[in-house]
Amino acid sequence: MKLDLSIVVPAYNEIESLESLYEAITGYIDSTDLDLQFVFVDDGSVDETYSVLCSWDLGKAHSKVVKLSRNYGSHAAIRAGIYHADADAVMVYSSDMPEPIEDADRFYKGLKEGYELVYSVRTGYRGDLGSRLFSKLVNRCIDENYPAEGLIGVAFGSKIKKELNTDIESNSSVFFQIFQMGFSRLAIEVPYLEREQGESKWTLAKKVKLFVDSFVMFSYAPIRVITSIGILLAAVGIVCAIGIIIAKLFNIFEFAAGWPTMISIMLLGFGVTNVSLGIIAEYLVRTLDAARNKKTFIVDTVMEDHAPDGR
Template sequence: MLKPDKRLITVIIPVFNEYEGIPFLVKSLNEFFARHSHLRAEVIFVNDGSKDKSDERLAEMEHETYLAKVINLSRNFGSHAALRAGIAHASGDFICFNYADLQDPLELIIEMKEKMEEGRDIIWAHRESTTVSLAEKAFSGGYAYLMQKFAFKNFPDKGFDIVMFNKKVALEINCNVEANSSVFLQILGLGFRQASISYKKRERKTGASKWTLAKKVKLLIDSFVAFSFAPIRLVSIIGIIFFVLGIFWTGYTIIRKLMFDDFASGWPALVSILMVGFGITNISLGIIAEYLWRTLDASRKRPVYVIDEVVELYKKSEVLYKVD
């Protein structure tokens, strides 16, 4: 039998309208930590503005083998803001994420902890395979390629949803709470000693995924605006290319006019020029506006998340652990 581990593990689980799946989630957590009774575990459920009384159902459940806590946000702020709220209230020596659908197996906690004990600060869990549609695979693959090309060369091909890190990393995250940003990319960019493991993602048992197309597009924009100068460089490169082509085209038209006088003039050429010119201008202004808006948003220093209340669900676990 393994000796009790003095170090506390915090598992942060964002919850958004997961009322039907909560019994399965809590049952799985109880069974997992019962099998690994040597672990000291704290589970923080971050209720991200659920409208289906998910927080009430969490409070009703018996959290028997781990210390439980529910953080209720004042409204829906998004999963990344929910994870940041969980990190700010985590007491663990090791902190990791998981999700209410449990598509990412809880056994990853054991594997990542073993890697952490080798002297690592951050452990990533990379997906080996997923049962998603071709459109989702195409989006994920394209996102990974762009991130590798323009932001982080070590970004994994199939992305990541799960990570474990220590208090040192958590302190850096808490000291730099970024709005409109990816908490995963922020952790990736911190450096420190990192390693990775791989796993197979499971099928969702209950409910439907909250990871909508709109949220994916926002993540793509957030990732590039927050972590890469590629969009601004793209605008500059396009401007230079069109300027050079314009010089050559102007010279060519002058020569043709003087030597052959065979160019027909009229509105088609003018419309083409206007369409291309206004298109490039609008794209450039849109990208610049994204940066300006985020600069304004950061200068306002509005909170990334607002906590309504923190509910301690000690119940039977109260006699097992005590965390300040």
Template sequence: MKVSVIIPVFNEEENIEFLVKELNSYFKKEKRFSTEIIFVNDGSTDETYLHLKNAKHLNYSYKILSFSRNFGSHAALRAGILRAEGDFITFMYADLQDPLTLVSRMFDQVYKNGTDICWAFRNSSASTGTEKLFSRAYASLMRKYAVPNFPKKGFDIVLFSRKVKQCLDKNLENNSSVFIQILSLGFKQTSITYDKRERKRGKSKWTLSKKIKLLIDSFVAFSFAPIRLVSIIGLIFFIVGILWTAIIIVRKLVYDDLASGWPALLSILLVGFGITNISLGIIAEYLWRTLDASRKRPAFIIDEITEDTEVVEVKKPVRILKDIN
């Protein structure tokens, strides 16, 4: 039995030595399964790739997939899934805020219960107040409008079988969340809980702009709520407009006490154009993603692959498209 552990890395040179040391130490003791580690270098601009390449990987087989540029963590996870050879696949991160014991605990759960997916849900997190607020708001919105079984405290780690991997490989989505895609597949699932630890080295690359992109991607890819919101707002303004027109006509005919003027007209135009622009912006998000999918651009491009001590030069960039046979 083999477990593939995918670790995306982006400008994590200060963490690599600690990461490899912990991996060697932990998987030396793990005897229930063999381990394959897939490092995905997501276009790092520092010495991350060299540190990974020169590190002593002792107690596991490994691959290093190096992207031609930064494509994002979800693209890195998808690349790792595509190249994974294990019977089960899971994710870990270079800062090791999620303990390596999760790999064994999740493996025990799927093996014992005969399920295809095991989630590691957070009991607590070392995140700041702002990060916790964003996480809770994101989880609440996703449960209400997109995925009803989305966990309240969120998740970063999942282990799944090759059956799930085959589905993900056949439906490789750009601008989408791989976690929500797994959550929505419908296979038998189980879960464990854990406490997330503080980051010991380096700085988190999970910036505000990436969080906002994830929020937009999640809604556009898995929910029709934004488009329905446009329809509801349009209907409300239409009804208000009809009522306001009726009031104006009645007062003009009965009382003749309404003075015409540009302030009221300007207010109506500002509100009207504001709502129109918001609506068009939401629709444009869907149109852009439809256009992006129709172009069939690669979700990622692998520039170089290192397997154990052998470097495989990619003559032509590996273009991974949505449909994979």
């Protein structure tokens, strides 16, 4: 039987929250009429996450557990799940359950109404200062329609799925890539649920990496900012040079030894130069990855469990 929806669930060391996740998923399966497939992706967990996922019986729903060879990060894990999803319609759901799994019906309904992308907007949520700043920069430099509160869940149809599986980007946010495609989209409001078990694996280091990756992969703003700074500093330098020449020629004032000024100018100049080279290097590294055709993820094992009733 043709599947209605594949739900991709990435997991990394989530042993503490798996029991609650299982109860939520099985309860949802019993209440829905959709023909579902759950694609769990173990992103190189070092605890018992993979074995627990493989032991689950999801009743009438199909399931697949994809084990990656190591920890590649949540976005690579999501891409692996999308690649192994069998339904034309795909939804991404987080294992820490930030929204009710029952909302999958609402996502699927939006897709059936003709939208190629359906995404959630969080209600009752306000991120920290860093998150809000990140969102504002994303809206300004990448996509003005990207949700200011960030994404919880997203579902999409066969067109987006095909594009994602054709162009599997490394060091890239899958959500930004989806939004950049420009297909018709629908936003639905969902309540934000606080995490109850375990700790978030979304560390500061990962947030910084996503920040750098996002702006290097999807925006030319960093290069343009550095170019503008370079032009401004060059203009200031030219004006200062002309001023010094005029002052010398007409003896307007005497110059004293200005070592502090000279050091400050040199530090500023070298600092801007090094930042510029760093940003250029970020672009070159990603160009190198694309030229080498480096794999975004490597699959270790795929365990598939068809529904007992043969559906």
